[in-house]
Amino acid sequence: MSGPPAANAAAAAPKEEEGSGKPQQKQKQKRVIMIGVGGATCSGKTTLAKYLKAVLPGSLLVHQDDFAPPRNQIPIHPIYKVQDWDAPAGAIDWPRLRQGLQYIHQHGSMPPGHASHDHLNVQELVGVDPAVMARWKAAFAGTEEEVTWVLVDGFLMYWDEKVIDSLDVRLFLRVPREELARRRHARHGYHTAENTLWRDPPGYFEQIVWPAYVQAHRALFEGGDVEGALVSQEGKVQGLLELDGRSNPGDMLEKAGPVLLRALGQ
Numbered sequence: 001m002s003g004p005p006a007a008n009a010a011a012a013a014p015k016e017e018e019g020s021g022k023p024q025q026k027q028k029q030k031r032v033i034m035i036g037v038g039g040a041t042c043s044g045k046t047t048l049a050k051y052l053k054a055v056l057p058g059s060l061l062v063h064q065d066d067f068a069p070p071r072n073q074i075p076i077h078p079i080y081k082v083q084d085w086d087a088p089a090g091a092i093d094w095p096r097l098r099q100g101l102q103y104i105h106q107h108g109s110m111p112p113g114h115a116s117h118d119h120l121n122v123q124e125l126v127g128v129d130p131a132v133m134a135r136w137k138a139a140f141a142g143t144e145e146e147v148t149w150v151l152v153d154g155f156l157m158y159w160d161e162k163v164i165d166s167l168d169v170r171l172f173l174r175v176p177r178e179e180l181a182r183r184r185h186a187r188h189g190y191h192t193a194e195n196t197l198w199r200d201p202p203g204y205f206e207q208i209v210w211p212a213y214v215q216a217h218r219a220l221f222e223g224g225d226v227e228g229a230l231v232s233q234e235g236k237v238q239g240l241l242e243l244d245g246r247s248n249p250g251d252m253l254e255k256a257g258p259v260l261l262r263a264l265g266q
Contacts, residue, residue, distance in 0.1 A: 032105050033263050034150045034166055038157025039173030040213045041086075042183035043245040044252075048173065049153040051128060051249045052256070055136040056149040060104065064154025066116045067097040071192050077208055082201050085190075086212035088159045101152065101166045108148035128250035136257050143264055158237045159216045169263050170237055171256055172220075173245035177227060181205050 037049045046063070053059045068074070068091060074083045075090040085091055103111045140149075158164055158172065175183075189199040200209075218224035219236045230242055241259055243252045 030108065030146045030148070032108050032148045032150060033168045033260075034101070034105065034152060035169040035171065035260065035263075036157045036164075036167040037151060037153040037171050037173070039155065039245055040175065040180050040217075041155050041209055042180050042187070043155075043173040043175045044249070045153040045155070045173055045245075048171070048243070048249050048252050048256075049151045051133070051253055052151055052260075053149075055133055055253070055257075056140055056151070056260075057137075058147065059149035059151060060110060062100070062104065062110075062150060062152045063116055064092060064097065064152065064156060065190075066114070066193065067093050067100065068193065069093050071194055071196060071198075080203075080207050082204070082208070083198075084208055084212070085198065086155070086209050088156055088212065088216040091212075092154075092156055092160075094160055094163075098160070098162050098166075101150075101163065104150055105166065128248065128253070132250040132253060136253060139257065139261065145264065147264065149260075155213070156216055158220060158240070164237055169256075169259055170240045171243055171259075172230075172237075172240050173243045173252075175245040177210060179246065181210075184209065 035052070037045045037052070039045050049061055053061045068085070071083075074085055075087060076082065077084040077087075100111050100114065152163075152167070157167075158170070164170070184200070184205045187200075189197045191197055214224075214226050217226050220226075220230055220240065222229045222231055230240060241256060243255060245252075
């Protein structure tokens, strides 16, 4: 895998202000770069997003799940008569998410009063080579711009057009259906914003989770086959970088890192 560009050992000396004898300080420009980290449930999105946050200076992590409606407003599936936390139209409070991302883009900080419950959900730790982390930390620390990196992870990242348009970089993790089902069934449940625990009823992945994923993502794939090939770059989500969610987060970082540097113009 290719790593970040090597640092120039002989860095150019800072220019002096004319007649002052003092080094000329280059004023940093403020900028917000939004990175979408999308994929199916249990594809490794949040794990990757947290590793990216660790190497991106001054970064924020926004969990799409934090913008779900209150539990008592989650729609009931018309056939299976259980709450449907995955249907694209009802699983996220889209106006609130759009407004939140707009605020972050304008201010470089979380909206007032924003709270996350992600810390309540247990995640399996995956080791990443410290040398890989160190190289990418150094690569992103060297920018002359003052950048606020905003990582947005979610299972419906590429469904809403306005959310898609707000993203400067678009990462998409893919994992085969059988592996997703295995990971989902191994989870103890999900904590909600009300600090309650949701556990999947029997058959929930097969009857609700997977069909909702297909509904939300078929437009990204040739012939609507979500286990086939992604459509061309002229499709619904342009510039989508496909990542193998079964691989080590360090390998995904090696693939995503150059794309993030290009977003900086480097």
